[in-house]
Amino acid sequence: MINFLRRKKQYLWLFGFLAVTLASFVFGFNPGKEVFGNFTQFFIEMVTFIPFLFIIVGLFDVWFPKEQVEKHIGQESGIKGILIVIVLAMLQAGPLYGAFPVAYILYKKGASIKNIFIYLGAFSSLKIPMLGMEIGYLGIQFTLARTLVSLPLFIAVGYFMEWYLKDRDFKINKI
Amino acid sequence: MGIRNIPAAGTHRKRSRVNNHFRSFVGTDPHQLEVIMINNAFIFIIVSIVLTLLSLLLDRKKTVMGLKKGWKMFQNIAIPFLNILILVSLALYVVPPSLIVKYLGPGSGWGGQMIAAIVGSITLIPGFISYPIASVLIKEGASYAIVATFMTTLMMVGVVTLPLEIAYFGRKVAILRNVLNFITAIVIGTFVGFIL
Secondary structure (H helix, E strand, O other): OHHHHHHHHHHHHHHHHHHHHHHHHHHOOHHHHHHHHHHHHHHHHHHOOHHHHHHHHHHHHHHOOHHHHHOOOOOOOHHHHHHHHHHHHHOOOOOHHHHHHHHHHHHHOOOOHHHHHHHHHHHHHHOHHHHHHHHHHHHHHHHHHHHHHHHHHHHHHHHHHHHHHOOOOOOOOOO | OHHHHOOOOOOOOOOOHHHHHHHHHHOOOOOHHHHHHHHHHHHHHHHHHHHHHHHHHHOHHHHHHHHHHHHHHHHHHHHHHHHHHHHHHHHHHHOOHHHHHHHHOHHHHHHHHHHHHHHHHHOOOOHHHHHHHHHHHHHOOOOHHHHHHHHHHHHHOOOOOHHHHHHHHOHHHHHHHHHHHHHHHHHHHHHHHHHO
């Protein structure tokens, strides 16, 4: 029921906007027209790439299931271990708090402290759908620059966390 | 931003604010940014076609499954996404670009970056919604450093979700992670601004 109402609310916004726009054009209300002009631009910008992005994301999802990558967590260490957690993070979607339960699973599977925090870093900035959006909206140059700067930094954060927490009995609680 | 009042040479078509800003932002070549956008679209279209064909060649069933999955994800975000576009269009009309340039432009220095980092840390904006906002900020004159800082804190620092994070990791670790990532985000922003 709540879900249903929420859905309705979303459409309400859209229809309200369309109604105001229509009225703006009928009565010659300039601000309304200008806002609609902005909206059309954004809409075109979105339509030119977002549907294609989801084709790519959907295909990625079936060809590289995260479950398969998850199997290797904890067994590998060193650079290979880091690579695996980064790839796993890239295959995810959703907000950061969705990464905490996965961090718990990594912890249970015996991933190192360093890799758990590298996972959280990679999760927040290297998810494939998000990279696609970023390329579409901010350009490949921005995306590359941000990614290449971020990657070493959150690996460094991972090393720091491991160094700091090693003798401080670190644990992740199940919720 | 006097450029906005100068009619574009050769076009009598009425242009909206965004478009005019494409011009002032790019400077010398007014069509450069539009070209980048179109190129982007081409990249996405070509990559998705090639991947779909390749996938079809390898496994028909999997391909159909993947396309269905993608379509479902698209459906899930379509309406919220349209709503956010409405909101951004409204905000763009209400907020004068001079304000954005003043507080988030290249001249705003550390102050602007701190504003971006704090706002990014506190707000809980889903990633896919933040990109159109970021792209508008850049078009309206915000600097790359500030936008990168904002995006990074948005993704890596969560003040609102801190209680949840504390429940998982404990108070000390959760706070430490957020503080570290806050600092990291500012460093990332600074470097990105330096590169671009």
